[in-house]
Amino acid sequence: MAGGPDHERGVSPKRVVIVLEYTGSVKDYIAASQDHGSVFSVPEQCPHPDCRAAGCLIRWGTYTRTAITGEADYRLPIQRVRCKACGRTHSLLPD
Numbered sequence: 001m002a003g004g005p006d007h008e009r010g011v012s013p014k015r016v017v018i019v020l021e022y023t024g025s026v027k028d029y030i031a032a033s034q035d036h037g038s039v040f041s042v043p044e045q046c047p048h049p050d051c052r053a054a055g056c057l058i059r060w061g062t063y064t065r066t067a068i069t070g071e072a073d074y075r076l077p078i079q080r081v082r083c084k085a086c087g088r089t090h091s092l093l094p095d
């Protein structure tokens with residue numbers, strides 16, 4: 001979970017993944033998800049370079065992603081958001 005793609009470039013027009021900075025560990029992320037339902041708030045602006053609509057993102061369910069850290073596998077709940085302006089869905093991934 002280090003590095004992360006440059007999401008500003010938007011290489012894939014169909015599936016934009018938003019990588020947000022998260023300073024905690026995988027365990028912290030899971031604990032925070034369970035405490036608050038979602039670690040990250042919905043972004044202000046659509047991340048798609050052709051859209052960039054503000055205030056159009058709504059929560060669009062979650063899915064589970066497996067992270068392998070070396071010592072164990074973790075199931076990470078990933079928040080998805082949908083843009084009402086362009087209809088695309090985006091995933092909010094921890095970095």
Ligand SMILES: [Zn+2]
Pocket residue numbers: 046047048051052053083084085086087088
């Ligand atoms: Zn959009």
